[in-house]
Amino acid sequence: MTAALKDQAETAAFPPGTIIGVDNIVKRYGDFEAVKGVSFNVGDGEIFGLLGPNGAGKSTLIRMLTTLIPVTAGRAVVAGHDVSKESDAVRRAIGVIPQAMTSDIDLTVEENLTIYAKLYEVPKAHREKNIAELLEAVDLTKWRKAQTKTLSGGMRRRLEIARGLVHGPQIFFLDEPTTGLDPVSRVAVWEMLNRLKERRKLTILITTHYMDEADRLCDRIAIVDHGKLVALDTPLALKATVPGSSVVEVQFEREDAEWQSKLEQLPGVTSVESHANGLYRVLSANGSQTTTQLVELAAREGQVIKGLSVQNTTLDDVFVYYTGRQLRDEQVKAHGFVMPQRPGMQP
Numbered sequence: 619m620t621a622a623l624k625d626q627a628e629t630a631a632f633p634p635g636t637i638i639g640v641d642n643i644v645k646r647y648g649d650f651e652a653v654k655g656v657s658f659n660v661g662d663g664e665i666f667g668l669l670g671p672n673g674a675g676k677s678t679l680i681r682m683l684t685t686l687i688p689v690t691a692g693r694a695v696v697a698g699h700d701v702s703k704e705s706d707a708v709r710r711a712i713g714v715i716p717q718a719m720t721s722d723i724d725l726t727v728e729e730n731l732t733i734y735a736k737l738y739e740v741p742k743a744h745r746e747k748n749i750a751e752l753l754e755a756v757d758l759t760k761w762r763k764a765q766t767k768t769l770s771g772g773m774r775r776r777l778e779i780a781r782g783l784v785h786g787p788q789i790f791f792l793d794e795p796t797t798g799l800d801p802v803s804r805v806a807v808w809e810m811l812n813r814l815k816e817r818r819k820l821t822i823l824i825t826t827h828y829m830d831e832a833d834r835l836c837d838r839i840a841i842v843d844h845g846k847l848v849a850l851d852t853p854l855a856l857k858a859t860v861p862g863s864s865v866v867e868v869q870f871e872r873e874d875a876e877w878q879s880k881l882e883q884l885p886g887v888t889s890v891e892s893h894a895n896g897l898y899r900v901l902s903a904n905g906s907q908t909t910t911q912l913v914e915l916a917a918r919e920g921q922v923i924k925g926l927s928v929q930n931t932t933l934d935d936v937f938v939y940y941t942g943r944q945l946r947d948e949q950v951k952a953h954g955f956v957m958p959q960r961p962g963m964q965p
């Protein structure tokens with residue numbers, strides 16, 4: 619952390635190591651409060667996920683943190699700079715990938731990157747080297763002379779990611795970067811983000827609709843609903859907050875009426891359902907401990923286990939638990955276009 623960042627973090631009363639500090643931030647559009655006093659800190663080098671149903675306020679939060687719209691109340695400090703008072707310094711420190719793709723389809727891949735680098739006044743010598751490195755990192759070197767309109771959706775998204783990094787930002791904001799991509803392209807984008815994070819020592823703040831990806835890649839996740847923060851922790855800790863965190867399904871060779879009560883007595887078990895053919899569905903607060911003890915008990919009793927499966931709580935369960943809703947793929951909006959401004963839209 620730079621000295622300036624440290625000073626700023628301390629004066630703002632954010633913990634040391636904070637690179638994005640958000641303190642009771644509010645956004646009102648006229649009478650409507652889209653963000654209702656949200657606070658969180660992102661540590662230097664973290665991948666921080668922002669999850670929430672459509673309309674929860676994620677994009678509004680990102681737009682405030684990236685200085686695109688003014689903050690109504692509260693405070694946010696990004697890379698040591700207040701977003702309301704030092705917007706130019708914030709912009710130099712960040713790269714932003716909005717939901718809609720914005721690269722110029724009539725330019726080549728390389729031209730799109732060069733124009734951006736010039737816009738950010740990246741010195742020529744540094745510019746060429748940086749663009750070559752980024753093209754390689756996003757696997758587009760051999761497409762550098764191709765017109766952007768000829769690229770697939772996944773390739774174009776990778777170009778946008780490279781473009782967001784031409785000026786060497788410390789922090790990368792990505793608003794649903796994989797929405798609309800096929801599963802293979804999605805995985806490619808996430809792997810690439812992980813690589814770039816390591817190579818360029820980036821902090822990443824990302825919104826996504828895909829729970830599996832958030833689970834695998836984010837160090838911490840904030841769940842936002844109706845403009846408020848409803849949960850914030852590591853994926854593992856969030857899953858542990860959901861009651862009855864695992865489902866153990868076991869099938870015994872011999873049916874035996876006593877197994878119901880024997881299973882109920884195992885540590886961590888919260889309920890047992892008995893099904894036909896010696897099958898039991900056991901809800902447990904500690905799936906691995908219950909499973910180990912269940913296997914040991916069966917061995918002691920000379921009972922043969924025909925089948926056994928453990929399903930741990932997923933981030934989907936966490937999401938439903940905190941928001942009462944499910945993030946389904948069909949909720950995901952189509953991308954690749956820019957929404958026209960609605961009448962009455964306000965900055």
Ligand SMILES: Nc1ncnc2c1ncn2[C@@H]1O[C@H](COP(=O)(O)OP(=O)(O)OP(=O)(O)O)[C@@H](O)[C@H]1O
Pocket residue numbers: 647650652670671672673674675676677678679962963964965
């Ligand atoms: N410029 C605006 N003027 C008025 N209301 C707005 C404006 N922008 C967003 N809103 C409203 O603020 C709320 C939060 O919107 P926001 O786009 O931040 O949600 P989101 O969580 O990013 O949703 P999504 O996943 O659909 O992008 C919504 O009710 C939205 O209609």
